[in-house]
Amino acid sequence: MVHTGFNPALVALSIGLAIFASYTALDLGARVRDSASGPRWPWVAGAALALGGGIWSMHFVGMLAFEMALHAAYDLGLTVLSLVIAIAVTGAGFAWVVRRRGDRAGILIAGPLMGLGIAGMHYTGMAALRLPGHLTYSLPIVGVSIVIAVTAATAALWLAFRQHGVWQKLVAACVMGFAVAGMHYCGMAAATVTATETASHAGMTVLEQQNLAVYVAGTTFLILFLAMLASSLDQQRVQQELQASEGRFRAAIEAVRGVLWTNDAAGRMVGEQPGWSAITGQSRAQYQGYGWADAVHPDDVKESVETWTETVKARRTYVHEHRVRSRDGTWRHYAIRAVPVLDARGAIREWVGVHTDITEQRMAEADLRESNEEIQRYAYIVSHDLRSPLVNVMGFTSELEATRAEMRTALQGHPEAERLDTDFGEALSFVKAAVNRMEALIAAILKLSREGRRHFTPEDLDMAAVLQALADAQRHQAEAAGAQVLIAHDLPGIVADRLAVEQIFGNLLDNAVKYLDPSRPGRITVTARSAGPRGICFSVADNGRGIAPRDHARVFELFRRSGLQDRPGEGIGLAHVKALVRSIGGRIEMRSTLGEGTTFDVTLPCRAAKAGLDPAERAPLAAE
Structure with missing residues (x-):
């Protein structure tokens, strides 16, 4: 060993x-x-x-x-x-x-x-x-x-x-x-x-x-x-991958006309901020800490600082909008979005934000609002001025009715008395029908012009109950037409103006009953499905006459009707529905096959759209 x-x-x-x-x-x-x-x-x-x-x-x-x-x-x-x-x-x-x-x-x-x-x-x-x-x-x-x-x-x-x-x-x-x-x-x-x-x-x-x-x-x-x-x-x-990724990121920011900036965990602007300096002209010493607020419009600075401070404390995504003084001294509108960047322990390391220039968009919105208001005023004035001579025509028509009775007495026994009385009565009926039609058209124009100034009151709506009540109100007409109106029991609730919703679906149900095919039993259904995280699509479907493809693009136009004209109407119902849907922040679409039936899809927000609550207010672009 x-x-x-x-x-x-x-x-x-x-x-x-x-x-x-x-x-x-x-x-x-x-x-x-x-x-x-x-x-x-x-x-x-x-x-x-x-x-x-x-x-x-x-x-x-x-x-x-x-x-x-x-x-x-x-x-x-x-x-x-x-x-x-x-x-x-x-x-x-x-x-x-x-x-x-x-x-x-x-x-x-x-x-x-x-x-x-x-x-x-x-x-x-x-x-x-x-x-x-x-x-x-x-x-x-x-x-x-x-x-x-x-x-x-x-x-x-x-x-x-x-x-x-x-x-x-x-x-x-x-x-x-x-x-x-x-x-x-x-x-x-x-x-x-x-x-x-x-x-x-x-x-x-x-x-x-x-x-x-x-x-x-x-x-x-x-x-x-x-x-x-x-x-x-x-x-x-x-x-190399980081450089390429950073290059793509900066190109994306520039593509949306945005300016990138970073703040420390406490929400203070530190370090070099070339993007912020480029739009404001502030030096590093000027924008350090909360010095960036000096470039914000005096009317917006208090709210901007307060909301930023609250966001930093709450550790949530910052969404805001304010005006910033440019290097040339002009004020421009910016939409802001900033997110916290967390370290491995879950603590905030820094904030990364983007200022997106929306000045041109806000100017275009202001011009569009002014044009819409001008159109509404013009429609109101024109309709009002047309009604004045129409009232005179209606008054003189009444006088002619009285004159007709006098003429009948004066011509009593004359061989042409009966013919003259018949011709006179027919002419008066044509005048009265034209006056009534003109009155209906003027009322429709006034009604649509008022929708632009209408204020909506949002409330929680049980859509199954609301639509069932509308169906019950249509029960007599539906039974007379031999039709069934079926409302799904699991319709989700939304927050919207009750009257506007009732007018929208009341018109759609009325049209569905009115234009059923008499050759088969009528069936009208109302269902709903999700349309993304913030919307619900309600579908009103019938097995009625259907609409020809050439008329699909015209059904929402004012005073336009399609198909066989055997039902009373002025062609304003669907135009009114579309105006109401847009006013409360939704959209409406139609699918139809001639001879088989029609489906109207009404997509409404789960919560009330800010733009719909008050058309005078704009909805912030930076909304989450």
Whole structure:
């Protein structure tokens, strides 16, 4: 038996190598996992070289740390073979797990295979040892070392394909490094050296201890160099992607005529803000902290600062609108949206916001409102002025009615008296019908012009109850037409003006009943479906006459009617419905097939639209 021991310094170095190799492999393995685009094999090869070569280096540094009173050398062929085994089995394990996308089954298959390969590397390296003596092994301890190798390899693959930061990665590398070192020194503990008188190295190339140390050192430095090179290349790739992403982001901001700015966690503007400086002309010293508020319009500054302060405290998205003084001294309207950027702990790191110039849009809206108001006033004035002579015509018609009676008395007995009375009466009926029609048209124009100035009062509406009440009001007409009106019981509620909603659906139900096909039983249904997170689409469908495709675009036009004109009407109902729907923030569409039926889809907001509550107010563009 030969007395043996270990050099503590080299033992510590071997453990350090195992930890370093483990960390490098984990880092490269993470890049394998994160490379969603591009080839993955370079990172697989790098991870295999780092872990396999690192374990090999650790093994032979551990062998150099093994001290005994015998001259030791190493067979070159077996030494190289042990390195090849380490890299090959490690690469195969990483490749298999990558192919299986890091799932548990793939790791449980590749881990044990990799562990057996690493154990094979260790005992191949032990077999390369040449000394004047014999090596024997304790099989139970060998089994323990293999178990440690399998466990370490499985843990290495599992950790390499998990999400983790630098500190977690370092802790994992330490755990795995100590496990690999434990496997090695457990395998060394299984070996017993018995001295003999001579050692024969005939016919083989051997490495002396000093040469082995040089080769191990070279391998270690090669691993370090390749790891640094891989990290450097990947860092360049990441930097290029970041630059490209930043360029796209800035281009997107410019495309929407926006200005990007950042504030610290407390909501103060700090650092260089070239975008803000470009639009306001403020220097860094002027806009620092809350100095940016000096560029906000005096009428808007108080609300802007207060809402910003409240948003920062509440940690929510900031949405606002105000006027900002430009570099040339003019005031421009900006819509603002800012979001908090959180760190890994969930704390606010900074605020990133965008000012979007909406001056032209607000000016266009003001011009449009002024034009609409002018049109409404003009319609009102014209309708009012037309009604005055119409009243005179109606008055003179009444006088002619009285004159007709006098003429009948005066012409009594005249042979043409009956004919003249009939002609006179027919002419009067034509005049009265024309006057009544003109009165209805003027009333319709006045009604539509008033809708633009109408104020709505939103309230919670149980749509099933509201529409059922409308259907009950139409029951007599529906029964007379032999029709059923079916209202779904699960209609969602909305917040809107009750009268406007009743007028919209009352008109649609009335039209559906009015234009049913007499050749088949009528069926009218009202259903609803979701139209996004903020809207509900109510559908009024019938199996009536339907509307010809050529008339689809004209049904909402004022005074326009389509199809057979056998029902009374002036062609203002659907125009009125469309005006009401738009006034409360919704939209209406129609689908119809001639001879089969018609469906009107009315999409209304779940909550009352601000623009519909008061047409004089504009809805902020920066609304969430």
